[in-house]
Amino acid sequence: MWWKFSMHLVSMLTLLGFSLFFFFMSLSFLMGEVVVVVDWNMITLNSSNIVMSLIFDWMSFMFLSLVLFISSMVLYYSGGYMEGDLNFNRFMFLVLLFVFSMSALIVSPNLISILLGWDGLGLVSYALVIYYQNEKSANAGMLTVLSNRVGDVAILLSIALMYDLGGWNFIYYVMGLSDIGAEGALKWLVILAAMTKSAQIPFSAWLPAAMAAPTPVSALVHSSTLVTAGVYLLIRFSPAFICSKVLGVLMLVSCLTMFMAGLGANFEYDLKKIIALSTLSQLGVMISAISLGLAGLAFFHLLTHALFKALLFMCAGVVIHNVGEYQDIRMMGGLCYFMPSTSMFMNLANLSLCGTPFLAGFYSKDLILEAAFMSSLNFIIFLLYFLSTGLTVSYTFRLIYYSLTGNFNLGVVGSLGDNSNLMVNSMKGLCMGALVGGCVLSWLIFPEPLMICLSLSMKILPLLVSVAGALIGYLLNILSVTSKLNSLFMYKFVVVAGSMWFMPFISTFKGTLISLGVGLNMFKVSDKGWSEYYGGQGFFELMVDFSSGLQLMSESSIKLLMKSFFVFVVIVMFIF
Structure with missing residues (x-):
């Protein structure tokens, strides 16, 4: 019993200590401009060496420090959230394995x-999504793992293509990759792998479905681990994409994902899915920054987003616990009167997500928007940026109206409050990150100011769009609740926008039928067809016949001798 209830504390202290160590190592490497690459040669194959490589630079140390810091808070939070769970130790070990894979x-x-980390994330995420053993979790886990397998196959094909370059340490080759031949295919495969892991269109359906996992897992997945792996891979490969043709496709896909997620969140009523769609929108912002050639800004936003998104999910977990395990925001309301600490943390995370000035999200998101407006964008991409920014603030204030303010809509009278000191204390560390993390990281990563030249109207455009989105998200929902149901008059639009443009349907029912049908035909024709006839089964039958003949010859059968003599005579007569 002691082990069960103290494991979260031991894990938190251990990871927090490693986090501080890696943070100071990051500062040391950043100031000294040091990069250390460690290679362990495992197998030599022709002229290629299969090596286990590790890279230690300021970027890897800083990201590692952030992952371990958020993980320590989440593990400590899990001690209160998962209290009473029969498989608590198994859950903790799975989360630790998840952190190790990242x-x-x-x-x-x-x-x-x-x-090792890429497949580990996919495997452990499946085990965590199906942690609550029911049909919904099983379906969500299967969708998650099958979607991520597409990216795993892309990585395996990339390994095959990189064999032609003489090694697999991509940091040595990314600068000289061209857009033609095998090198061009390598770029497309890396982008495909990143799109599946970071849930870009058309692989977006698995991200909201993964909400079937426990809330501490969601806080970890959506802040700094699983979904950020694809963005981190693109950041590492970013020198290969400079002046490349693949950036146009990447920009369009990321902006469409950003817009689709923001639009869908305005019609969603599941608390965790709204936050998941906000993660999807911010992933689109990061990848669009990479497609603009701003990998440093994308990494900056990756760090700041992780801080307030983990806090937002932890607040959602406390709210869900208190309202009787409901996740429908229409069953909440007026929670700020009963849960002041959680409401304060949640508002702080929400405002940081919106890019409110001088919170963590402002420093990175506003910088990306200004750099994008200063670039040579076409009108469609500019419009998607413009609308996505407004939609983000709109669904955030809609969430605030339905859950924290408004009318008290709980169906039963319950004891609401910030009762769990363990969960509230774990959110305080991330609260400080959401407050000052942006400015601190900004000073560290960008010690010199960036030169951004914009007109006054373009400079204040993000702020004006945010204010307009806040008014639309808050006032229109008050009107829709107090008056008639306006959504019924635009039912078709609501269905399309609220269903993520039918992507869950395509990824599950229709997509599964098509892919399984194609796979069955290939299995019949290839595995059970020609490859079986000329492959393993055919070779087996040939060996059986050959061994039977050898056995007959070893028995010195008179019949065999007579047959052999007869065949010999026939051959001689045929020749002569």
Whole structure:
């Protein structure tokens, strides 16, 4: 019993200590401009070496420090959230294995060694999504793991293509990759792997479905681990995309994902899915920054987003616990009167997500928007940026109206309050990150100011769009609740926008039928067809016949001798 209730505390202290160590190492490497690459040669194959590589630079140390800091808070939070769970130890070990897989991916500059973390994330995420053993969790876990397998196959094909370059340490080759031949295919495969892991269109359906996992897992997945792996891989590969043709496709896909997620969140009523769609929108912001050639800004936003998104999910977990395990925001309301601490943390995370000035999200998000407005964007991409920014603030204030303010809509009278000191204390550390994390990281990563030249109207455009989105999200929902149901008059639009443009349907029912049908035909024709006839089964039958003949010959059968003599006579007569 002692082990069960103290494991979260021991894990938190251990990871927090490692986090502080890696943070100071990051500062040391950043100031000294030091990069250390460690290679362990495992197998030599022709002229290629299969090595286990580790890279230690300021970027890997800083990201590792952030992952371990958030993980320590989440594990401490889990001690209160998962209290009373019969499989508490199993849950903690799975989360620790999940953190280890992400850490292995962060310090791997080699496509073969990166598989240790890449496949580990996919496998452990499946085990965590199906943690609550019911049909919904099983379906969500299967969708998650099958979607991520597409990216795993892309990484395996990338390993095959990189064999032609003489090694798999991509940090040595990214600068000289062209857009033609095998090198161009390598770029497309890396982008495909990142799109599946970071849930970009058309692989977006698994991200809201993964909400079937426990809330501490959601806080970890959506802040700094699973979904950020694809963005981190693109950041490492970013020198290969400079002046490349693939950036146009990447920009369009990321902006469409950003817009689709923001639009869908305005019609969603599940608390955790709204926050998941906000993660999807912010992932689109990061990848669009990479497609603009701003990998440093994308990494900056990756760090700041992780801080307030983990806090937002932890607040959602406390709210769900208090309202009787409901996740429908229409069953909440007026929670700020009963849960002041949680409401304060949640508002802080929400405002940081909106890019409110001088919170963590402002420093990175506003910088990306200004850099994008200063770039040579076409009108469609500019419009998607413009609308996505407004939609983010709109669904945030809609969430605030339905859950924290408004009318008290709980169906039963319950005891609401910030009762769990353990969960509230774990959120305080992330609260400080959401408050000052942006400015601190800004000073560290960008010690010199960036030169941004914009007109006054373009400079204040993000702020004006945010204010307009806040008014629309708050006032229109007050009107829709107090008056008639306006959504019924635009039912078709609501269905399309609220269903993520039918992507869950395509990814599950229709997509599964098509893919399984194609797979069955290939299995019949290839595995059970020609490859079986000329492959393993055919070779087996040939060996059986050959061994039977050898056995007859070893028995010195008179019949065999007579047959052999007869065949010999026939051959001689045929020749002569």
